[in-house]
Amino acid sequence: MAQIKDVAKQAGVSVASVSRVMAGHAGVSEATRQRVLDAVQALDYRPDLAARRLRSRRTDTIGLIVSDIRNPFFTEISRAVEDVAYQHRMRVILCNADEDPEKEALYLDLMRDENVSGVILSPTLPTLVRFRSSDYPFPVVLVDRCDRDTAADAVVLDNVDSAYRLTAHLIERGYRRIAFIYGVTSATGRQRHEGYVTAMATHGLETLAKGVPATVEAARAAASELARSRPLPDALAASNGLILLGLTEALREAKLRFPQPIALAGFDDLPWTRLVEPGITVIAQPTYDLGQAAIDLLLQRIAHPAQSVRRVVMRGELIERGSSAKRGG
Numbered sequence: 001m002a003q004i005k006d007v008a009k010q011a012g013v014s015v016a017s018v019s020r021v022m023a024g025h026a027g028v029s030e031a032t033r034q035r036v037l038d039a040v041q042a043l044d045y046r047p048d049l050a051a052r053r054l055r056s057r058r059t060d061t062i063g064l065i066v067s068d069i070r071n072p073f074f075t076e077i078s079r080a081v082e083d084v085a086y087q088h089r090m091r092v093i094l095c096n097a098d099e100d101p102e103k104e105a106l107y108l109d110l111m112r113d114e115n116v117s118g119v120i121l122s123p124t125l126p127t128l129v130r131f132r133s134s135d136y137p138f139p140v141v142l143v144d145r146c147d148r149d150t151a152a153d154a155v156v157l158d159n160v161d162s163a164y165r166l167t168a169h170l171i172e173r174g175y176r177r178i179a180f181i182y183g184v185t186s187a188t189g190r191q192r193h194e195g196y197v198t199a200m201a202t203h204g205l206e207t208l209a210k211g212v213p214a215t216v217e218a219a220r221a222a223a224s225e226l227a228r229s230r231p232l233p234d235a236l237a238a239s240n241g242l243i244l245l246g247l248t249e250a251l252r253e254a255k256l257r258f259p260q261p262i263a264l265a266g267f268d269d270l271p272w273t274r275l276v277e278p279g280i281t282v283i284a285q286p287t288y289d290l291g292q293a294a295i296d297l298l299l300q301r302i303a304h305p306a307q308s309v310r311r312v313v314m315r316g317e318l319i320e321r322g323s324s325a326k327r328g329g
Contacts, residue, residue, distance in 0.1 A: 002043035010039035022089060061091045062298060063111040063119040063138075065104060067145075067186065068214070069096040071242055072270055073287055074122065077143060080291025081120060088299065090117070099185045099214070101126040112137060118298045128187055139301040143294040145187045146311070153301055155294040155312040159188055162283045162316035163195025166237060166265055169281070169318060171203050174327030175234040175263050178205070181222050181247060182239035183214030192239040192267070208233060212243070219246025220253075227254040232261055234327065241268030248276060264323040267316070278322025286314050 004022075008015045013032055020028050021036040039045070064081050066074040078094055085092045093114065097104040101124045111119050118139040123131060133140055133152050146154035163180075170178050180196040183189030193209060200207045210226075212218040219238065226233055227250060236251070238244035244266030251258060258264040259278075266273075269284035293312045301307065 002045040004045070006043055007036065007039045007045050010043060011035040060089065061093060061114060061116045062295070063093045063095065063107070063114070063116045063121075065095045065097055065107050065111075065119060065121045067097050067099050067104075067122045067124060068242075069094075071214075071240070073144070073241060073268055073285065076287040077122075077291035077294070080288045081295045084292055084295040084299075097124065099124055108136070118302050120294045120298055122186075125184075125186055125190075139298060139305065141294050141298045141301065143290060147187050151309055153297050153310050155290050155297060156314070157188075157285055157290070158313050158315055159191035160195040160198070162267070163192035163239070164199045165195075165316075165318055166267075166281075166283050167196045167199035168203075169320065170235045170237065170263060170265060170324055171199065171205070173263070173324055175324075176205055177208060177231065177234040178237060179208040179210065179226055179233040179235070180237045180239070181210050181212060181219055181243050183243060184211035185214055189214060189239045196237065214240055214242055216242050216246040216249070219243040220250045221246075223247040223250030224254065227251065227256055227262075232256075235259075235263035235265065235324070237264075238266030241266070241270050244268065244273070244280070244282070245270075248280070258323045259325045259327070263325075263327070269317075269319055274321075276323075278325070281321045281324040282319050283316040284319050285316050290314060 004015055004018050008018045013036060017032055018036050021033050062085060064078060066078065068074060082092050095107040097107060104124055104127055116138055120141050120143055122144045123142060128145060128147060128150065131150055131152060140152060142152050142154040144156060146156050167178060180193065182193045196209065197207055210222050212222050223236060223246060236247050238247050247264060251262060256262050265281040267283045269282045273280040273282050297310060297312065
């Protein structure tokens with residue numbers, strides 16, 4: 001059975017370099033890392049994980065706690081995290097909090113019991129409000145959800161800007177009575193609501209917003225109520241993919257076509273948004289990149305615990321489709 005010294009000899013590096021690569025440390029050149037990984041594969045090297053854990057007093061495991069695994073956004077985040085973790089010979093414990101702060105707290109306790117190296121968390125609003133990194137014995141990186149003043153490593157979309165641009169797009173296409181349905185269980189929904197409100201105010205328009213739990217069912221019920229109202233909204237906009245699906249189902253059930261009499265737009269470029277005629281206008285999030293950046297940030301924090309807090313902010317892409325065609329065009 002190959003030993004670490006055999007890998008070092010094969011790769012032409014020191015044992016310490018092999019150890020750093022296997023531990024996922026950031027201070028290793030890409031060329032050295034690749035030579036070590038090639039040697040590991042050639043020799044079929046399997047590190048003694050148990051011995052390493054005893055020496056380091058930590059595991060080669062990270063936790064990933066998402067708020068709703070049914071949301072395709074978090075499925076893609078999970079895939080990115082697992083891909084990078086695999087490259088670093090690390091395991092991932094995936095937990096689904098179901099937007100439930102008590103369940104979320106239980107999983108955070110589980111991470112303590114498992115002595116994980118770190119956690120990537122998409123927090124519920126109550127957890128985010130009281131979040132302090134010092135409360136946890138492991139580093140935590142927030143993904144998708146973070147307030148402006150939260151002192152924590154985080155990877156987020158520029159939610160205010162994205163919702164502003166989505167709303168402004170509808171206004172520019174001639175829509176004035178725009179209803180915005182947003183999730184109330186997260187900072188993300190709240191920030192996207194802020195972007196919508198700012199865009200409407202900038203153009204001197206009245207807001208028509210409704211906060212709902214971020215589920216297809218809740219969104220469908222809210223949109224069905226709006227579809228029965230008079231006057232009808234000119235357009236409906238959704239703060240995430242699940243809500244957008246609920247709005248689409250409600251309009252279909254009410255036999256209301258889009259863009260006339262009601263335009264439709266929202267977040268998340270999911271496959272079905274391209275298939276529903278005439279195509280739904282969306283803000284596409286760089287979802288995989290968000291997940292990849294989150295685990296990269298976590299690995300850096302594990303390797304350098306004293307580094308300053310970092311926040312990565314990404315920009316959404318507006319994809320225009322037929323559901324928001326120019327009004328009357």
